[in-house]
Amino acid sequence: MINVLLWLPLAFGLVGLFLPKKAVGWWATLGTIATLGVAIGMAFGFDSGNSGLQYTVDTPWISGLGVDYSLGIDGLNLFLLLLTAVLWTGATAFAAFREQERPQLFFFLMLLAETATLGAFLAQDLLLFVLFFDFMLVPFYFLFGAWGSDRTDGGPTASAATLKMMIYTLIGSLLMLVAAIATAIISAHGGHITFSIAELQHQGLPLGSQRWIFWFFAVAFLVKMPAFLVHGWMPDAYRAAPLPVLAVFSGVLAKVGAYGFLRVVLPLFPQATAQFQEVVLVIALASILYGSVMAFTQTNVRLIAGYSSVAQLGFITAGIFALRADGSDGAILQMVNHGLVVAPIMIIVAILFERTGTEDLGKMGGMAMRAPVLAALFLIVALATLAMPGSANFIGEFYILNGLFNSKIVFALIAISGVAMSAYYALRLYQGTMHNRKPDGVMSREISLRDGIVLAPLVLCIVGLALYPQLILHRTDPSVQQTVAKVTGADSPETELASGNTTGVAIGSGKLVSSSEPKE
């Protein structure tokens, strides 16, 4: 079952290479729907009380090197898998409604990207994770570079922008490969080398190694998000990317970085995590502030969404590095939430671009006039983006802030400003496009039925989650508890770190919580 989930998109993509141009888009959409079906089926069969891995597959892959083909689902990745399947379905369908150049290759790459992304979420072997994490970029490189649009204002071309993205993100990834191998070898103490994340957790690493390995991983994840300081690739790449591809890229790929912290960094390098907690929190807060402020000032609608993602991912990182179960619960919820809002925004941007021929906020406006449905859908998305009470985003942010308040109150106070700022840029985006004065020569047109079919289910997911966020929280919590306990169970930064086996009681100034209190 889990193998089907992983390889089904690729199988559809390979067959699609040999289909006629007209059919391939539908075939690809069918593939993503089938994948979504498998994912939903697995979510139904998921045992929510269990904190361990389910649906596991584990066979040796390269036995000489200790690499296993090991997959599994637990509370940490279940909903990210669903998110991946949902967004890919939406984006693929949206692209299928439109003419694409060389469609066979385009949809093959889309589906290849889905398999790679699912693989990164599913992998339970450290090296397999690194492999999928790196490989994810390859299809996106081609999609951005070959189907993207060159800038008309003399900025870098699509291929230059993607090259920059590749180099940025692979700086982290290749160092991560070294770090992953070092983790396995140092943990093995000369014995049998294994990359299994579960086994590596038991073996443990000396703190000296944890420190540098932590940063090798952290940099890879922070670049992918992107976080402040390492976000340099984002503006150019976002401008170049074709919008349906950007919807999944922005909606899912950024989350792989945050997920990596939960899956790899917290359990494997607990002492280093505790030690560098504040450094990462500073980066996270800087991302929130920088992302928000940049989102205020940008006029390109893609970049508003892009910079808002920087801010949101900052929130998610902060939630994880609160090092409390509620913070991480909130972070996972927020990853799903953010994916569900940013992908529709990208699709709406594409729809608006077709109507106005521009992506400049200053030249848009008045789109709501004849398009009440489009406006309503966008309004829901915008309100969710600004974490309106009642939306799942509100609950996610609440959990994150709650966790942060309990561990690092100063950081929490600063992070709150991010919530306020998100209201500004989300409303500015909505007003600038939907209200305001309509520029001359631009027609307000209602969303077409076909695009409605794509957009409405995504918005429905947002509404559904707003009504019942426990759907996620309930299932993620056991796994999150276990992951966070790895760090809180390890030495706190105040105690003697080198001693290695005295059990710390507290993290920072916070208390050790055993369960996140049910909310609402």
Add this chain to the structure above:
Amino acid sequence: MTFHEPHIDYAGVAPIIALTVGLVVVLFTAVIKPLKRTAPFLTLVTLAATAGLLIWHWDEKLELITGALQLDNLAIAISLIAILMAAVCVLLSIGEPATEEAGSGEYHALLIGSVLGMVLLAQASNLVTFFVAIETLSIPLYILCATNLRREGSLESGLKYLIVGSLGSATLLYGMAFLYGGTGSTDFAGIATGIVHKGLLSDPLILIGIAMAAVGLAFKTSIAPFHQWTPDVYQGAPTPITAFMAVATKAAAFAVFLRFFLVALGPQVDQWAPALAVLAAISIVVGNVGALGQDSLKRLLGYSGVAQAGYMLGGIVVASESGTSSLIFYLAAYAFMNLAAFAVVVARERETIFGDDIRAIQGLGASKPLLAWPLTISMLALAGLPVTAGFIGKLYLIEALVEGDYTWLAVFIAVGSMISLAYYLRVVAAMWMRPGGEKVPGGTPAIAGAAPEADPIDPAASRRWYLVGPAALAAAATVFFGIIPQPLVDFASHAGASLF
């Protein structure tokens, strides 16, 4: 005084005999008119027979000719890589002007001669066979580089290679003399015991000898800073020969590099390992930075070869079984990756007026996907991206390095791969992300590597099976061993284990 005829294991030397016989036969076809066209075919037969005889000895460990040669899995693995490259070189040479100008028989006989040198070198375990083999390998190559008689670049390439190669050989020979002087033995095992027994561990004489031998080998494997000849020679030589040189020479030289340093100089690992590690690091940086601005694909691959040699040297630095295995794995993967790339370059060289300039492949993704895919896969694999043999090769090497406490070199490899993305992806971008068919206004373009003779000589080159076939197969192998690496890992670990 009586002379005892040394015992010769004819089964063991059979591969060498096969090559020698093949060489003579192929050379004869040059003078017998009706047989002129058969040279490529006979060459392939010779190579196949040699490969068969080598595989027959797999998992054996034979000392041949009183210990001058050692036929073990390491030697066989490396020889097979060299033979594979030579076989593909024969295919790529079909229709190459160089074979016509130099004479098909002579061209192929020289190629076999070079392979003979490589097979010998891979087995060499004595300073004398070592040197004889390296010369047997090199001299035919000096000539082959210059076989494109009408092109100035080719002659220059041959001459340059001759001069630099001779310098390398001389340095190597000088180093050998020092080692023999110090230890009194030409035998690798004898040198090792000599060093230990005579207490020469930090004897300056021996250290100078080691340094000079290392420099000589660095010339042959094109490790920086002894790589300056590489881009020029690669660019000037006929492209099939470049492909052959890029991989086979490197493989054979690395085989003896391994045997010489791990067996003969094994006791002194603490002295030479850090020095080689520094060479590897320099090579990685110089190769990757040098490749950045190259417009000629052959020069680009030349510089990339310098960087890749740096990665591979890491496998020797750690002086361990896993290091040796990882080096052999990488060499095998490197053979596939380069084959795919060079086959496409050959095809485009014959088809367009751009020679090996990067413009020759512009827009290839849309117009000739059958050529674009192999080159794309090759570039991604050379850059070390996952789902290719290149990724597994890097993984294997880095694992060996970290195990051997050379994590810093592993980080160098990672950083080097990152720099390399900039030029490998430039090639990929040229194929997929730029409109093709740029029309050049009349006359021949003034670009590097495209002499007036670079006019298309075979407008249908991209449909020739002997060009597309090897490219596609090599690319398929690159991906296959990226997904199912176990067979190649087993092959490499068997070969690596034979030294220990």
